[in-house]
Amino acid sequence: MSAQSPCVLVVEDEAAIADTVLYALRSEGYGARHCVLGRQALEQLREGGFDVVVLDVGLPDLNGFEVCRSLRRFSQVPVIFLTARNDEIDRVLGLELGADDYMAKPFSPRELVARVRARLRRPGSSLSASDGWQQQGAFAIDREGRRIRFGPTVLELTRYEYALLAALLQRPGAILSRAQLMDRGWDHEADSADRTIDTHVKTLRAKLRAAGAQRDPIRTHRGVGYALEI
Numbered sequence: 001m002s003a004q005s006p007c008v009l010v011v012e013d014e015a016a017i018a019d020t021v022l023y024a025l026r027s028e029g030y031g032a033r034h035c036v037l038g039r040q041a042l043e044q045l046r047e048g049g050f051d052v053v054v055l056d057v058g059l060p061d062l063n064g065f066e067v068c069r070s071l072r073r074f075s076q077v078p079v080i081f082l083t084a085r086n087d088e089i090d091r092v093l094g095l096e097l098g099a100d101d102y103m104a105k106p107f108s109p110r111e112l113v114a115r116v117r118a119r120l121r122r123p124g125s126s127l128s129a130s131d132g133w134q135q136q137g138a139f140a141i142d143r144e145g146r147r148i149r150f151g152p153t154v155l156e157l158t159r160y161e162y163a164l165l166a167a168l169l170q171r172p173g174a175i176l177s178r179a180q181l182m183d184r185g186w187d188h189e190a191d192s193a194d195r196t197i198d199t200h201v202k203t204l205r206a207k208l209r210a211a212g213a214q215r216d217p218i219r220t221h222r223g224v225g226y227a228l229e230i
Helices: 015-027 038-047 064-071 088-096 109-121 159-170 178-185 193-210
Strands: 007-011 031-035 052-056 079-083 101-104 134-136 139-142 147-150 218-221 225-228
Touching (some): 007 015, 015 031, 015 109, 038 064, 064 079, 139 159, 159 193
Antiparallel strands (some): 218 225
């Protein structure tokens, strides 16, 4: 998922509709990913990196209303409902649960893209450079404010945890030795660089798991150092 191109998650179990929506979004330059199940959608949304969700109400496992209710416990990413039902009570329920828009099937893919574009124009619809955050995969960093997010969660980091993670985010995928990490984050020489860095990596991993990380993004390269996979 690109930091420059907004990314839309399409949650739709009808293949023909999903393919049409994905094509329309990608033709307009948006990143777009697709999943069929509500539980899959919630897992991906917990990892972050999405700017809008296009969410079908009639999913095979959880219905769209249940997905939206769960989503609003940890994220305010804009949601546009798709549904075959056009009853007023369904529209009201969806909006009360925190949805931002509602389209009844059949619909125009061009109109859906226009509504996605409208959501992206609104303040607070995504993490952007204008509010100090720089998106990097599932992470976002505000270097001026010395804050790091994983998905929607702002991590509660100590000074050294922040310095370590910020150094890894500066060169994602690159292996940094313990000495390099010490140089970037510590203003004094620790008794043991290996033990100091390893201890902070351990606490960082615990905080990322608590924030919903499904896998460990900090990779250990034995005898060399650490790298961050975003």
